[in-house]
Amino acid sequence: MLANTYNPLLVVCSLLVAMLAAYTALDMAGRIALAEGRAARYWMIGGACAMGLGIWSMHFIGMLAFNLPIALGYDPAITLLSLLIAIAASMFALWLVGQKTLPLSRLIVGALLMGPAIAGMHYTGMAAMRMRPGIEYQPALVVLSVTIAIVASGAALWIAFRLRQASGRLFLRGIASLVMGVAIVGMHYTGMAAAHFPLGSVCDAAQDGSDPAWLALVVILVTLAVIAIALIISVLDLRMEARTAVLAASLAEANKELAFLALHDSLTGLPNRVLLEDRLEQLVRGARHTKGRFTLMFMDLDSFKAVNDALGHRVGDKLLVDVSRRLRDALRSHDTIARVGGDEFVLLSDVGDAAGAAAVAQALARAIEAPFQVEGHDVRISLSIGIAIYPDNGADQEELLSNADAAMYHAKALGSGSCCFFEPSMQADVYEQMQLAHELRSALTAGEMVLHFQPKFAALSGAAVGAEALLRWNHPVRGLLSPDRFIALAEKTGAIVPIGMWVLDESCRQLKLWHCAGHVDWSIAVNLSPLQFIDDGLVQAVQDVLRRHDLPAHSLILEVTESTAMRDVDVSLAVLQQLRHTGVQIAIDDFGTGYSSLLYLKRLPATELKIDRGFVGQLSHGTEDAAIVSAVVALGRTLNLRIVAEGVETRQQRKHLTEVGCDILQGYLLGRPMPANLFVEAVRNAHAPLASTLVR
Structure with missing residues (x-):
């Protein structure tokens, strides 16, 4: 028999190529498992070519590493046939591990089919040498090589199936590739060990075959290039899929959020x-x-x-x-x-x-x-x-x-x-409110808003000191409407701000007319709504109206309800201080009905306290209301505030309020709200009997 030797470098190269082919097989199995439809078929064809070329290349490099003391060569057609066998076996393997399940029976059948195919590739490749006389094989080693091929195929199929979706576990794939590569190399070199070459053997393929040294280099380079390209494409596709998955997840999250926003309020998260x-x-x-x-x-x-x-x-x-x-x-x-x-x-x-x-x-x-x-x-x-x-x-x-x-x-x-x-009756009320709200939008520009004035008198002297401006709506159909019929609507619709500014301007215009008529000591009180009070343009509007009508600032009294002033004391304090800087007077209206704190009250730059009519209406000596009124008056004196009592309707109320120290009185007993053209005469007629009563 001819003595044979191996090129150690090519042997190592064959092992590395086998491991790389095994890694490629695992990667392709993963790609096929993740792909669907036509993409899965493309990955199977491309993967089979890369994997088959890798397995065949390992076999061929191993054969090129084999040396005999005679010239060797390889028949191109038979060599190509062995490559096709490797590709076909690889395609079968990838198809098998690409299935959803891999039961034991299918695994055994697959190994029994794939193992002999790999062994067939090896022995076909050996036949490409065209030895004369033919190669003699040792049967036991041939059987052993086929057995190794079957066992290696079964192990490879099982490992590839288990690790096909373990793309993140590179260490496991590396170990599996090493095991599979060693198994493939073991099968090859066992098959090579089974071959014996008689003395005088001649390689017919040496005359017209390819040069082994040149062929080894080409095979290694081509194989590495193909496998590298396959792996690079796989990695790029995997990254693209990962990005696509991220985008898909982001899109799904965005769609979920859009669906939530479509059915929920964006601010509170409540259903819309x-x-x-x-x-x-x-x-x-x-x-x-x-x-x-x-x-x-x-x-x-x-x-x-x-x-x-x-x-x-x-x-x-x-x-x-x-x-x-x-x-x-x-x-x-x-x-x-x-x-x-x-x-x-x-x-x-x-x-x-x-x-x-x-x-x-x-x-x-x-x-x-x-x-x-x-x-x-x-x-x-x-x-x-x-x-x-x-x-x-x-x-x-x-x-x-x-x-x-x-x-x-x-x-x-x-x-x-x-x-x-x-x-059921509420629907009619709602319709009426909606109709009023609609008509209120044009009431101011239509000139339907009018002012009535209720006189105010000094408690001790009975002299008129001015008036409080009270708004009325002269509705063309409903007649003269009091504020309780429309003020809430005006506040809800926001119309109260322009209406309030009109009231301020019209009140000052009328006061100027009275001043010009000789009543220069009169003042006018104007109520500020909560919305008007917090309007950014209030202070400037007050300055403008005083300048426009050439009125002294102290003749204008701005009334703010206790609840409005106490809603946010810091904000109220800032607004009231700005108003006081203009010179106007500040009255705290409806005092005693809210939640005033004396600590805050003394900080407010008020000049006047108005006792709510609710306390005056039930006033009589010894009642709780009388005690409250006395306490408010005492508080006003302590804070150096003028005390005004509204809602005076009886002589007993007027007498008691005067005795406890109220400064100014206002109510139906002294004068009802009336148009401006009736005011001066009504005040003159009311002053004489009031003064005579006080004298007595």
Whole structure:
């Protein structure tokens, strides 16, 4: 037999190529498992070519490493056939591990088919040498090589299937590639060991075959290039898929967020009107089917607009968030609370009786009553609630919402923090309010707003000291409307600011006429609404109107209600100080009805306290109201404030108020509100009997 040797460098190269081919096989298996449709077929074809070339290259380099003491060569056609066998075996392997499952029976069948195919590639490649006489094989080693091929194929299939989606675990793939590479090399060199070459053997392929040295270099370079290109494409595709996955996840998250925003309020996170109407429709449908009942509540925050304008929209938004949180916390998890407007909320509850609905409404009102701490401000608001119960107060969602809204408006008319159940008569009231609100928009420009003036008298001398300007709406159909019919609407629609500015200008114009008529010691009192009080242009408007009508600033008295002044003391203090710097006088109206703190009151730059008519109306010696009036007067004296009592309607009230030390009196006993053209004569006629009574 001819003695043979091996080129150690090529042997090492064959092992490295085998490991690289194994790694390529694992990577391609992963790509095929992740791909779908046509892409999976492309990856299978490309992967089979790269993997098959790698396996064949390892075999061929191993053969090139084999040396005999004769010239060797390889038949190109047979060599190409062995390459095709390797590619076919690789494609079968990749198809097998690309399946969703790999049961033991399929694994065994696959190994029994793939192992002989790999061995067939090896022995076909050996046949490409065209030895004469033929190569003699030792049967035991041939069987061993085929067995190694089968076992190696089974192990490779199992490892590839298990690690096909382990792209992040490179260490495991490296170890698996090493094991598979050693198994492939072991099969090859076992097969080579089985070959014996008799003395005098001649390689017929040496004459017309390729040169082994040149062929080894070409095979190594081509194989490494193909495998490298396959791996690079795989890595690039994997990165692209990863980016696509990230983009897809981002898009899914964005779509989820958009879907949430489409059904929820962006500020508070509560359901919006769209989601509310959907859930309300489901409730109505379910209640019709089961003959059930449920409650719908329409809620509105009292004085929210004033807070929003006074402290800014940022504080207003944070207040809405805090309100929403309290409302959610006060309800059960299966109740629906939705924000349907700036400061409007709607509740859906499965409570079906009036007593239960009232209990829920009380819980919500209590939750809102506690002061809110918003960016250092102590904010107090209340909740007006209208309640409608299905099916008594509406047979469908539109009717329920409309009726609950009507009940809420009725609750607002009763005062802040009220709660009302719907009654049929309320719809007429709501329609009237809506009609008035519409007509109010043009009332000022149409000249329908007029002023009446109520005289004010010195308590001791009985002399007229001025008047309070009181707004009236001379409606073309409804007649003369008092402020309680439209002021709340004007505040809700924002029309109160231009109307208030008109009142200020018209009052000063009329006062100037009285001054020119000789009544230079008279003053005029003008009420400021909460919205007007916090308007940024108020101070400048006051300065402009005084300048325009050439009035001394002290002749104008601006009246601010106690609740308005105390809503946010720091803001109120800043506004009132700016007004006082203009020289006008400041009166705290309705004193005693709010939550004044003496600590804050003494800081306010007021010049006058007005005792609320509620204390004067029940005034008699020894009553609680008499004690309150006396205390207010004493407080005013201490703070060096002028005391004005309004609502004086009886001689006993006038006498008592004068005796306790009130400075100025105002009320129906002394003079009713009247147009300007009647004022001077009415004051002159009222002064004589008032003065004579005081003298007696």
